[in-house]
Amino acid sequence: MGEIDMRALFSISYGLYIISSKDDDIINGQTANAVTQVTADPPQIAVALNKTTLTHQCVKNSGFLDVSVLDQTAPLKIIGIFGFNSGRDFDKMSQCNFKLGINGCPVILDHTCAVLESKVIDSIDLRTHTVFICEVIASETLSKNPPMTYAYYHSDLKGKTPKNAPTYEIFSDEKEDTNSKEESKMKKYVCQICGWVYDPEEGDPDGGIEPGTAFEDIPDDWVCPVCGASKDQFEPQ
Numbered sequence: 001m002g003e004i005d006m007r008a009l010f011s012i013s014y015g016l017y018i019i020s021s022k023d024d025d026i027i028n029g030q031t032a033n034a035v036t037q038v039t040a041d042p043p044q045i046a047v048a049l050n051k052t053t054l055t056h057q058c059v060k061n062s063g064f065l066d067v068s069v070l071d072q073t074a075p076l077k078i079i080g081i082f083g084f085n086s087g088r089d090f091d092k093m094s095q096c097n098f099k100l101g102i103n104g105c106p107v108i109l110d111h112t113c114a115v116l117e118s119k120v121i122d123s124i125d126l127r128t129h130t131v132f133i134c135e136v137i138a139s140e141t142l143s144k145n146p147p148m149t150y151a152y153y154h155s156d157l158k159g160k161t162p163k164n165a166p167t168y169e170i171f172s173d174e175k176e177d178t179n180s181k182e183e184s185k186m187k188k189y190v191c192q193i194c195g196w197v198y199d200p201e202e203g204d205p206d207g208g209i210e211p212g213t214a215f216e217d218i219p220d221d222w223v224c225p226v227c228g229a230s231k232d233q234f235e236p237q
Ligand SMILES: Cc1cc2nc3c(=O)[nH]c(=O)nc-3n(C[C@H](O)[C@H](O)[C@H](O)COP(=O)(O)O)c2cc1C
Pocket: 028, 029, 030, 031, 032, 033, 034, 035, 048, 049, 050, 051, 052, 053, 054, 055, 056, 079, 080, 082, 083, 084, 085, 086, 087, 088, 153, 159, 160, 161, 162, 164, 165, 166, 167
C-alpha cells in the first residue's frame, strides 16, 4: 500500500445537504456532505451515512430518503442543529419549516435551493458507514440561490465536521494562532465542537447573554447555541 496523504482527500469537492427520512411515526434529518449523483438515466445518487445516526436507522427501515440541498444563505445554526445533535435527544424538525414528500419523508424548506426525493435500491456496508444507492423519484428546484459548498462552509462560515462524518478532518483542530491561549477580556471564543464563534460584542441574546458580556462572565451552565456544547468546550479564537 502506498503512502496516504489525508490532505489529498480534502481536495475532493462536496455540497452540503440535509438527509431526511422516516421510521413509522419518527421523522428526522441529519447534515451530510457525502452525497453525489452517480447515474443520469435513471437519476441515481449515493449517500454515505454513519451507522450510529438516527437517520441511518430511518433510511434502513423505511427504504426512503430525501435530500434537501442547502444554499449559501444557510447559517451555521441550521447546519449545526442537524449536524451536531441527534434526533434521539432532540426534535430537530421542530426547528425548521418542512413539508412531507410523496415518499412520506420530510424535505426542509429553509435555506434550501432544491429537494430530491428518493427510494433506496441498494446499499453497501462499509463498516462504519453504509452507502445507500437511491433512485430519485421526484425532485424540485426551490430557489436560484447558489448551493452551499463544503469548502464555503469551512472557509466562510468557519464550520467544523464531527468525528462520525466520512470526511472528518483530523487537521481541523490544529491551531493557526499560536497566541490563542493569551487571556484577554472581550476576546472571541470558538466552540471546538461546531465552530460557532462567541463574539462578546454581540453576546447571545437568545441564550440570555447580553451584548457586551465577556466570555469569562457568561454563567457556567450556558451552552453553545448551535450544538449545545458546554462552556468549557470553547477556546479563545
Ligand atoms: C458539515 C457536516 C457534514 C457531515 N457529513 C456527514 C455525512 O456525510 N455522513 C454522516 O453520516 N454524517 C455526517 N455528519 C454528521 C451527522 O450530521 C451527525 O452525526 C448527526 O448528529 C446525526 O443525526 P441523527 O442521529 O439525528 O441522524 C456531518 C455533520 C456536519 C456538521
